[in-house]
Amino acid sequence: MATKEFKLPDVGEGVAEGELVNWLVSPGDTVTEDQPVAEVETDKALVEVPSPYDGTVKELLAEEGEMVPVGDVIITFEVGEEAPEGGSEEAEAGTEAEAEAESESEAAPAEESAESAESAESAESAAPAPGSGRVFAPPSARRLARELGVDIGAVQGSGQSGRITEADVREHAESGGGEASESAGPKDVEVGTRPSATTKRGEESASAAAGGAEEGGAAPSGVEAAGRDRTLAAPATRRVAEEEGVDVDDVPTDELREGEAFVDEAQVRQYADAVKRAKAAEAEAATEAEPSGAEPSAAESGAESGAAAESGAEPETIPYRGVRRTIGEQMQQSKYTAPHVTHHDTATIDDLVETRTELKERAAERDVKLTYLPFVLKAVVAALKEHRHLNSELREDDDEIVLKSEYNVGIAVATDAGLMVPVVDDVDQKGLLEIAAEVNDLASRARDRSLSREEMQGGTFTVTNFGAVGGEYATPIINYPETAILGLGAIEKRPAVKEVDDGGFMDDDGPSEQVVPAHTLPLSLSIDHRVVDGADAARFTNRVIELLENPQLLLLE
Template sequence: MATKEFKLPDVGEGVAEGELVSWLVSPGDTVTEDQAVAEVETDKALVEVPSPYNGTVKELHVSEGEMVPVGDVIITYEVEGEAEDEPEVDVDDAEDAGEARADDAAETTDTAETETGETEQSSGKGGRVFAAPSARRLARELGVDIGSVDGSGPGGRVTEGDVRSAAEGDAESATADAGGAGDDAGPRSVEFSGKSATKRKGDAEQATNGQRAGGASTAEAAGRERTLAAPATRKLAEDEGVDLNDVPTDEARDGEAFVTQEAVLQYAEAQREAQQADAEAVQAEGETTEELVAADVEDDGAERVPYRGVRRTIGEQMAKSKYTAPHVTHHDSVVVDDLVDLREEMKGVAEERDAKLTYMPFIIKAVVAALKEYPYLNSTLDEEAGEIVLKDEYNIGIAVATDAGLMVPVVKECDRKSMLEIAREVSDLVERARNRKISREEMQGGTFTLTNFGAIGGEYATPIINFPEVGILGLGAIEERPAVRDGEVVAASTLPLSLSIDHRIVDGAVAAAFANTVMEYLDEPQLLLLDA
């Protein structure tokens, strides 16, 4: 029985992370290859993640509701007949780590020998190469001999920046960053690079006094280019968050500054006292605006919901549309008494043919007919090419309100489908969108969009265009409202319409003509049956 780790795959084009909405398995469950083990929500849609193995779930590494970067381990399996996964180990890194531990041990057991031995070489020139795996990979990609690169990292370690500098031929920069690591003989210690070329000497007590006087955290810092220190001192400085080049010292080895553990501890304590003093001063002066805001946020008792996934994608798309395309909205209303009667007559026939007939198929057919007369409403703007692209397909998006936000499934090739075919497809797409079972492909390729806010009881709105489309038609509620017939005010079933257009491509007069054509077909829906 072997152990296999399963990392979150790329569940969509360009997706970098996803929210693990729910687990479909538990530890101890037996799973088969391609069995769905989790539901993950990306910024595109909710998708099921299939298992790549036949085996038993050993451990789930992620909690429901947690954001997971693509490539992170989410499940560990126990798999029969498979080789055990072995972690990738960089040989030189393992060697470096082992020798660092040996150096620490040597210092602990024999300080005198440590202080009189030879300086360890930290570059590849005549010795080992200390480099992170990422730097080694970059060196291979750029064709750089990592053994010839001077390291600027702790202990002379070669960083990615050093490799890039070497690749660009900036030898002087690489040498300066490295600070001459490994060139000097002396006590067994490690050289550090710094930020300032000015050498200043002082003791830890002076640094402490400077901090207590309310100076900056590095007011008494040495600011050297290079510092010698034993491995254990180097480790202590790293743990304390101290730059050895800033630690004041009177000690020297072969003409170079030498820092002890005591000096590191005193300097670290001085920094902490200075930070505490600054904090107390701020508190004495009163809370800053930022702190007041933070306090208000903590105390207001409001619930905070993460802005991510589909909700964030919708928001970003709406903002892009609103601030890219200059919107103009045309409002109108059409009497649809005949449409109401015709739908009522045809509902029974539609049910016999397994179709639920709503008003939407009629409206889609009316919109397609109008788009054929006014093709600029069925276009996009290619800004890079400076061209308006007139589409020869009629793919109508239907905005659907879901728990995750607004989704827009697309009914493809509406001009080639019958009224009942459209009715079945709309019903299926809407249901699967609300259940989060719709695919990304089914929400792409639209050329014009309909949004039915009237389902909630509204009349007029200013819909935001589903960019990069150039038009969207909002539908109000079909209700009886006052209408004028033959000079008399009567009750009539009316449908309010709100048409938003991208004014860069469509003029207001064209938008009004398009809306009039849609209304003509809805006023006399029998005309639509000729193409149904």
Template sequence: MTVETFKLPDVGEGVAEGELVRWLVDVGEEIDEDQPLAEVETDKALVDLPSPFAGTVTDRHAEEGEMVPVGSALVSIEVDGDDAAEEASADVPETAGADDQDTADAEVTADTDADTAASPPDGRVFAPPHTRRLARELGVDIGQVAGSGPGGRVTDTDVRAAAEAGDGTPTPRAADADATSVMREHDGTTDLDDVGEHRESADAVEQAAAAAGQLDETRDRTLAAPATRRLADELGVDLDAVPTDEARDGVAFVTPAMVHEYAERQRETAAAASAEPSDEMVETAADEPAREPSPVVGPQPGDRIPYRGVRRSIGEQMERSKYTAPHVTHTDEVDVTTLVETKADLEPYAAEEGVDLTYLPFVMRAVTRALAEFPQVNATLDEDEEVIVCHDEYNVGVATATDAGLMVPVIEDADEKGLLELAAEAADKADRARDRSISREEMQGGTFTITNVGVIGGEYATPIVNYPEVAILALGRIAERPRVIDGEVVPRYTLPLSLSVDHRVVDGAVAARFTNRVMELLSAPARLLVG
């Protein structure tokens, strides 16, 4: 047996330190390879650090809340002597650099930089934990996959290519796909039969797991995103006691909604177990209106909230954008009465496919059509080269409010996807942004951003451009408002729009014409259902 020291890796390009938010293992605990050791927050993301070793934790070298420099000792693990040298050389090299594609998945071990990577030893597969997990889900023997990454590293792309080439037969877990992943495979079209088949297979796996006791309420291991674990702590909930019918790799998986529901049931049970009320108390309570439960999470009056990590990163990005790009905002309002009717007609069809249809995919379709006609709105200003780059890709960011601030998941190639595919993918990525399980890679590469201020009751806004993009569109609240039609005032559903642009690249007239084109398409949504 030998003791190996796991050092804090570079979990993001340019990151010098991270805050140790939470330990996920205790001294003396036996752990498996790839098992999360701790949650660490940097100015890039909140990440789980998986163990490169299987063994026993002998020491923890930092306290929760402590800022730990990259390269500093984090935890010591006693491992089998025969495997230690191989594990260390393959997964935790001296160089603390990290391949950007792998760090994007927010589950990063210490990887070598592309310039300093060494070839893995014979018989050893060089792959990060999330790639190994993907291989298991797709039924691919990762040992047979040729790595295209630095030093022969096997990447997610390599695994998917092997699966598509028939080098591995997908396991039932590979069928655990929602409408997003299924639709994505059809390049903009939807095979509804395939969706149902995938769902049935996924359901069968979950039922089998439950029958085997893997999803039982009395568990000794539960998978959850870091934000979910933090929520459970705040609510005083034991994650292993939260009922769930979901699993990941055969292990019970818990979501924030499940934690909230379980905490609410606990409160109701505690209230019911209290002393039986008198008749007078019952009569008094019956006369009082029902009250919404008080929020139990979030900042409280008098709190001092550290300005660091993801929150600071978001703030610095907004500051950079505001002080770099001269902003101008164009506002208008479009009659979307026909759009409201069209959405209502399509909702039952979408519901059959498990998709919650919102107005967002209609707007995304309209925006990508308009961007093709006004390429300077889908652009970036390269100040070093002194050139405006008009993109030929339409990667639409969807601003999402989270407990850590505003995050922007990106829907790549939005112009090539259908309404249901856009709806499913946007909902999936927004959910994962909120529970902090989304990867950095999925929030990069955007060329235009949409933000919805109407979801909380707003109408107009002056949104800050998501630099280095040059435009962002804010959607207001759709509501019935008075409109004049044929000389008469009638109620019509309207949508307020606010387009902020970088005035160095986009002139006011261009912003107005672009907005007019978006309005024209939204007012006649039938055009968005074809082509």
């Protein structure tokens, strides 16, 4: 047996360090080549780091939550004589290149707990032995294969150079190559619509449904624990649960990811607060039940002091790094570099609502969910062709404004890690359903943190949908170095002035104007005032409104 060191590879283009979020193995565990051993978060994405060897984990040399420079040794393995020869440095160099290629291809979502990792290893060991050939598959596809009991080596890859995708794994499982399980993607809130009341998590519903586990394993009276066997949650969420002393499997949730219960940090904190309140109430009730003059026991004194400490708890601190820091730096650069001006207007879109309703079923027949966003993207691109300064970039060092000839629209997606902006390339060359399918795919993978770097680059204009969470108007920050961004408010019925044919009852000259309820879409356009004038912004918005109010005009684009 020989000891091999493994250094943290460059898991992203030019990344100097990463946060070791979660170990997926422990000392003494047997691992196979390409098996994920750790989850590392960089300023771009969360990725899994695969083992370069078949062997046994000897020692973990980094702590969870530690920032590790690229090139530092993070783990050692005991490997047999059949391990690759040629020196550890050459093996590590090859592994680093492979890890970088896989991480750039697809970043894996962080939704596995230590328990699920152990069960996955058990399933993998029970599955048929992998083939002898090299298997090219991203970490997310390997995770799915373990969950479905599929031999990854037996899957036929449909990707470039035979690369195995998640769809390949599912198809193999459904064809009898493994135990296929029902899955459901993350719940989507339609573009431009407010979430229903059932999707909003209030303190009342949280405290009523929240459960908790005391140190002895039983929840306090009045608090009901969910008691699931398996729960999906990001590593950061699991750290919060550990800090709060609660079990994520006990946190109530109605949200599903891939057919499994999913919880976020807000739910964990709400549940932990409910447990603390229940414990404090029990302690208070016990104190009131004590006979007068009785001295409290040491345990009760500790409980009282603990409750007092909770009431005056110290403020929470969260590390400002990784994706959150990158977002902050980007926003700061944009806000303090480009002078922002925001133009507000509203489109009355009854015809668009009717058109989308008519096409929605047709789209569903082709397995495409049709929201309002594809219509907005088509209208935006049509307007950009007429007002090119909004599809541009100011290159200050060269003293020139570049009017872009391609129309790559970024779509801002809210995720647990912050705002991600995947890009829909060449919108002007794609049909409505093709755009809809691509938007749905990008948004889903943004929430799962499985986008590649390339899919978030090259945008020329951005659309952000704050209306999905109930907003109406805002002042969105430009995705620098772009020169404009369009914000969409919530589509709702609001009072609007419209021409109504009253049969000549009110006016013999024709239709009269009346205030009626109509579907409206608030628009907020932020521009870089160094490049775009206010008049240009107004004309651009007017054109977008014209196309949205008359969706049949989009057929001409």
